[in-house]
Amino acid sequence: MVNTYTSLFYVAFVRPESHGLQPNGLFGLGKEFKDTCLDDTCSSLLALQLLTHTLIKPVPKFLKDVVIPYFVKLFRLRMYTSRTEATRIEAEEDDQANVLVREWLKPSAGDFVLWEMNEKIIMFGTTMMFASLFPLAPLLALIIGFVDMRIDAHRLIWFNRKPIPMITNGIGIWLPILTFLQYCAVFTNAFIVAFTSGFCSTFLADNEYCTVQNRLIIVIVFQNLVFGLKYLLSSVIPSVPASIKVALRKKRYVVAHIMEKGDVPHKTRIKKRTRIAKLAWITSNQRVQRGKKKETPLKNKRLLAED
Numbered sequence: 001m002v003n004t005y006t007s008l009f010y011v012a013f014v015r016p017e018s019h020g021l022q023p024n025g026l027f028g029l030g031k032e033f034k035d036t037c038l039d040d041t042c043s044s045l046l047a048l049q050l051l052t053h054t055l056i057k058p059v060p061k062f063l064k065d066v067v068i069p070y071f072v073k074l075f076r077l078r079m080y081t082s083r084t085e086a087t088r089i090e091a092e093e094d095d096q097a098n099v100l101v102r103e104w105l106k107p108s109a110g111d112f113v114l115w116e117m118n119e120k121i122i123m124f125g126t127t128m129m130f131a132s133l134f135p136l137a138p139l140l141a142l143i144i145g146f147v148d149m150r151i152d153a154h155r156l157i158w159f160n161r162k163p164i165p166m167i168t169n170g171i172g173i174w175l176p177i178l179t180f181l182q183y184c185a186v187f188t189n190a191f192i193v194a195f196t197s198g199f200c201s202t203f204l205a206d207n208e209y210c211t212v213q214n215r216l217i218i219v220i221v222f223q224n225l226v227f228g229l230k231y232l233l234s235s236v237i238p239s240v241p242a243s244i245k246v247a248l249r250k251k252r253y254v255v256a257h258i259m260e261k262g263d264v265p266h267k268t269r270i271k272k273r274t275r276i277a278k279l280a281w282i283t284s285n286q287r288v289q290r291g292k293k294k295e296t297p298l299k300n301k302r303l304l305a306e307d
Contacts, residue, residue: 004053004122008130011037011046012188012196043197047134053126054140058148061119065151069159109160116152117174120145124178128185132192186226187219194218 015037026035037045127141156162171178193199200210200218 004057004126005129008046008049008053008126011042011049012130012133012192015045016042016196043133046130046192046196050126050130050134050137051140054123054137054144057123058144061148062151065155065159069155103161106159106161109156109163112152112156112163117171119148121174121177121181125181125185128181129188130192131185132189133197182230186223190219190222190226193222 127137194215
């Protein structure tokens with residue numbers, strides 16, 4: 001994660017010449033070793049680097065999960081087609097008899113959740129912390145996420161041994177990490193808007209007023225507005241929908257009733273019977289309608305024969 005964000009923070013806060021962080025060049029090597037950019041160009045460089053990160057970061061995973069297994073599959077298919085007919089029939093019989101063995105011999109997916117969540121968290125942080133300079137980053141991240149979801153599904157079904165499903169109540173430790181990245185994103189975007197971008201000179205209409213104090217005022221106002229909007233939305237929009245809360249309460253009540261009395265509550269049994277009766281009535285009506293549709297062509301044929 002540190003290696004992913006270091007170059008972006010370097011371009012955003014170290015390279016701008018107006019920040020004065022390189023008076024004697026990099027590491028004090030001299031003024032000829034300066035690595036600076038003008039305030040108007042640093043934003044473009046950061047947006048370009050963010051675009052490069054967003055597009056190139058998934059390439060190694062795509063090669064490992066799609067391209068290499070595809071060529072391996074082609075190689076095995078070529079080896080299979082080069083066999084004789086008798087050998088091919090024998091191999092098919094062995095494959096049908098050893099389906100479970102072949103499934104077990106597939107490579108394990110490993111700690112799939114850990115690596116996938118780590119990848120998604122890094123992409124989330126990259127997208128959120130520098131979104132003020134590259135607003136298209138969330139859209140690209142969404143598209144890459146959809147493609148990656150399909151790739152992972154294909155890999156889990158065909159190339160890896162199917163993992164054992166486990167019940168979880170959430171994403172665990174990743175939720176505090178996401179919350180931490182959200183707060184970091186607010187501060188990072190505030191400093192980018194105030195110090196890296198040209199917002200200060202545009203807003204105050206003169207570079208003379210863009211002092212450190214005024215830029216810090218912009219940072220404070222920006223982050224307070226964002227935090228206020230965040231808490232307002234979180235108070236208006238519940239984290240758990242009302243229907244889910246009702247379903248959880250009902251589930252707890254039913255489980256407690258079963259543990260206490262060893263039977264399902266009476267109302268639940270009645271509702272279940274009602275649902276079963278409705279389903280039976282619907283299926284019977286569908287069968288009747290299908291029978292009528294089959295009878296109508298026969299009637300038409302009889303009428304034509306009588307005519």
